[in-house]
Amino acid sequence: NAGVTQTPKFRILKIGQSMTLQCTQDMNHNYMYWYRQDPGMGLKLIYYSVGAGITDKGEVPNGYNVSRSTTEDFPLRLELAAPSQTSVYFCASLVGGATDTQYFGPGTRLTVL
Amino acid sequence: QKEVEQNSGPLSVPEGAIASLNCTYSDRGSQSFFWYRQYSGKSPELIMFIYSNGDKEDGRFTAQLNKASQYVSLLIRDSQPSDSATYLCAVSGYSTLTFGKGTMLLVSP
Numbered sequence: 377n378a379g380v381t382q383t384p385k386f387r388i389l390k391i392g393q394s395m396t397l398q399c400t401q402d403m404n405h406n407y408m409y410w411y412r413q414d415p416g417m418g419l420k421l422i423y424y425s426v427g428a429g430i431t432d433k434g435e436v437p438n439g440y441n442v443s444r445s446t447t448e449d450f451p452l453r454l455e456l457a458a459p460s461q462t463s464v465y466f467c468a469s470l471v472g473g474a475t476d477t478q479y480f481g482p483g484t485r486l487t488v489l
Numbered sequence: 490q491k492e493v494e495q496n497s498g499p500l501s502v503p504e505g506a507i508a509s510l511n512c513t514y515s516d517r518g519s520q521s522f523f524w525y526r527q528y529s530g531k532s533p534e535l536i537m538f539i540y541s542n543g544d545k546e547d548g549r550f551t552a553q554l555n556k557a558s559q560y561v562s563l564l565i566r567d568s569q570p571s572d573s574a575t576y577l578c579a580v581s582g583y584s585t586l587t588f589g590k591g592t593m594l595l596v597s598p
Contacts, residue, residue, distance in 0.1 A: 418590035480532035
C-alpha cells in the first residue's frame with residue numbers, strides 16, 4: 377500500500393492564481409482531512425469528509441474548496457491564491473472511530489508570491 | 490471552540506534522561522487523546538493514544554491522562570537524540586481532531 381499520497385510536493389503560485397492539491401489514499405478509509413500548518417502554529421483543519429459525497433468545513437475553510445467523488449480521492453482547490461495561503465498542506469485519512477489513527481501524507485509546500 | 494495548549498519549548502534534555510511533555514485541553518467532554526511526533530520537514534506520525542484515566546505504556550513512552558484536570562502528558566524514558574522532534578498533542582471531537590501547536594524536544598548527546 378502506498379498509504380496517503382499528495383501531489384505536488386512543492387509549488388509556487390502568483391497572487392490570484394488557482395490550483396488543486398491532490399490527495400489519494402489506497403487504504404479504503406472513509407474519513408479524509410485537509411490541514412494547513414504554518415511555522416510554530418500546529419495543524420489547522422481546513423475541510424474534512426466522512427465519506428464519498430460528504431464534506432464539511434473545518435476551522436479555516438475560507439479561500440478553499442473540496443470535493444469527494446470517490447473514496448480514494450480528496451482534492452483541495454485554492455481559488456484566487458493569496459500570500460496568507462502560504463503554508464504546508466497535509467492530507468490525512470482514517471477508517472473511522474474515536475481511537476483510530478490518522479495517517480498523514482507527505483505534505484505540499486505552497487508559496488504564494 | 491476547542492483549545493489544546495502546549496508549551497512551545499524547546500524542551501532540552503540530555504541523552505538518557507526522562508522528557509516530560511504536557512498538554513491541557515478545554516473541552517471537558519473530550520474522549521480520546523493522541524500524541525504525534527513530527528520531525529522537521531516531515532508529516533506527523535502517531536506515537537500513542539489514550540482514552541482512560543491513568544497511565545498507558547508503550548516501550549519507552551508513557552501517556553498519562555487526568556480528565557478531571559483536563560491534562561494529558563507524554564513521558565519519554567531514556568531519551569535519545571533521535572527523539573528530537575516536535576510533539577503534537579491532539580484531542581478528538583466528532584469526526585475530527587484538534588491539535589495543539591506542539592512542543593519541540595531537543596535531546597543532546
